[in-house]
């Protein structure tokens with residue numbers, strides 16, 4: 001920082017050089033002066049209602065709220081004195097006047113900010129003897145329980161809902177002493193992220209799925225990475241006695257790039273881990289058409305290895321295919337590729353991800369934008385995609401960049417997605433014409449063709465170009481899975497095309513799965529398209545190892561059965577998808593039971609940590625592969641240690657060179673993988689391919705006018721989320737229960753026959 005940007009502030013007699021414009025409460029805390037607060041929440045609009053953060057500032061008449069004060073040069077501040085403490089104790093006494101003091105039965109007891117500050121700053125003696133303003137507990141949704149009496153009206157919840165989620169689903173109602181936080185009609189129809197629960201400093205908003213099940217101090221907290229989308233939220237898995245009880249991102253446990261943010265899947269989608277339907281033992285179908293029969297590990301490994309060996313001997317190495325899911329850890333995907341290339345030497349290996357990032361990474365012309373970059377970007381261009389539903393943390397960062405950072409958002413989309421409300425420019429195109437948008441941006445000569453196909457005016461793309469060319473500060477291009485490979489290659493080169501003074505041009509793909517990026521990195525350039533391997537009808541593939549059911553990642557539908565090879569080996573948590581066709585099923589450990597890493601859409605390599613022992617007889621996918629390799633005569637030498645696998649990744653995968661687990665231990669300081677940056681390339685071939693595709697597009701076609709409802713992707717049931725009764729209720733339309741006081745799970749029977757679309761991610 002330039003010396004001229006620094007000013008001098010004196011706090012409790014000590015001098016500090018601080019940045020011009022710094023907020024006093026932050027400066028005090030950064031320098032270890034403890035300031036109590038309830039309503040202040042960094043990166044949210046100011047509320048200034050609790051008056052706990054009082055300080056004395058020389059030459060100012062009264063005590064001041066440090067959360068609202070911007071430091072000025074020469075400011076002299078006192079944070080501790082009898083006068084300040086007396087005021088803070090009085091504030092707490094008022095806050096507790098109506099508070100029930102039922103900490104022994106409150107789920108938040110033990111990690112409640114009100115409880116802690118009362119111990120530190122309170123009088124610990126109640127002088128109010130009047131009746132408290134009692135209100136009954138109730139549910140606001142399948143996920144959110146509410147005890148309105150405990151509310152201190154700090155309004156963190158309403159601000160988070162508005163500013164992070166863009167939903168305004170909860171608000172303060174009534175007046176004065178009767179003010180309560182509530183929702184329109186009493187029932188919450190929102191994305192059910194639970195961030196209002198997370199930021200609530202008291203036990204007013206509570207996790208309805210974990211209610212009264214455990215006390216915080218009984219839980220072992222394990223910092224890990226979410227297993228759903230590619231945003232890679234850092235979270236704390238709270239476990240007790242081998243059971244995963246809850247997931248939070250509370251900052252006392254985790255300090256990751258998502259702060260206290262999680263979405264509905266990350267926060268509430270974990271009960272599949274200890275679900276009773278988890279596969280308990282390896283299963284063998286000895287005869288085609290027979291039943292799957294429980295077997296020992298030794299027997300199942302031997303049976304599988306013998307059959308794989310037979311297939312390779314009889315039909316050649318390429319008769320065996322290996323397909324890994326983008327949901328697996330880097331360690332498991334790396335071992336799958338090692339098995340394919342070093343043990344069997346088959347050319348047929350792939351990731352079951354319909355959105356292949358290979359063209360993007362092969363042409364990557366600039367750095368990947370981190371979520372921090374998005375939050376502080378000045379211009380964001382989103383082509384296709386729907387981050388609010390498929391990458392919710394990215395959605396939240398975009399919203400805050402616009403609302404709190406003044407960023408310009410440009411959206412080119414065939415669906416009027418909710419984020420368009422935040423956009424400075426929304427270009428509404430016809431479905432399936434996203435490639436045309438890329439063509440028009442990259443090649444002005446194609447603007448009129450592309451605009452005609454997109455159903456827009458040529459001036460629309462000129463308008464986008466103008467905004468982009470004027471951009472100062474970070475300019476970020478994001479794109480969804482609608483783009484073809486050739487169009488992705490062009491976007492990957494945008495940092496060269498749109499380079500300019502005073503700005504960085506960054507890229508942020510929107511992959512669909514938690515480890516889509518890692519899967520690309522681990523499988524390398526030799527990987528095939530999974531659809532080509534799974535739905536190949538020439539019968540050249542006779543056996544296939546499938547780690548993670550590809551149906552879960554939208555590769556292949558019900559019609560793939562006739563093309564499937566005769567000998568399928570499946571690693572899974574549940575019997576589902578293609579398990580009726582599998583000859584061997586191995587119980588695979590879930591993300592909560594393994595050590596490993598995922599790589600998110602920032603390119604961050606993030607630790608996955610074992611919170612509980614693997615349930616039943618499951619083991620990590622990479623270990624299953626290593627056991628099979630050993631049976632076939634190749635010892636990987638990893639000796640049950642995921643860190644040994646990762647060490648080899650650090651030695652052999654160039655972008656991960658030198659990485660080791662100890663270097664990844666601090667989630668507040670994540671490590672970005674070093675994807676090779678390509679020099680500016682001649683894009684003539686890719687432009688020609690895209691132009692040709694655009695010419696082929698029909699001139700007809702209607703635009704989609706309807707904005708899809710909140711949760712239309714988030715609440716779709718996948719194999720993991722369908723094991724969560726509360727998410728099943730959401731998928732069934734979030735029905736309102738008869739009474740809000742009793743858990744909706746006891747009041748609503750879910751219609752098993754309900755037709756539902758499978759989740760994309």
Ligand code: SF4
Nearest residue numbers: 161190192193194196
């Ligand atoms: S769950 Fe999320 S969207 Fe719903 S009210 Fe709470 S913060 Fe708002």
Ligand code: SF4
Nearest residue numbers: 151152154155157200
């Ligand atoms: S519900 Fe919680 S976060 Fe919301 S105003 Fe009340 S105490 Fe604050």
Ligand code: SF4
Nearest residue numbers: 226228229233263266
């Ligand atoms: S935004 Fe993505 S990574 Fe974060 S909690 Fe939700 S699903 Fe998990």
Ligand code: FES
Nearest residue numbers: 037040050051067
């Ligand atoms: S934290 Fe400053 S008034 Fe609440």
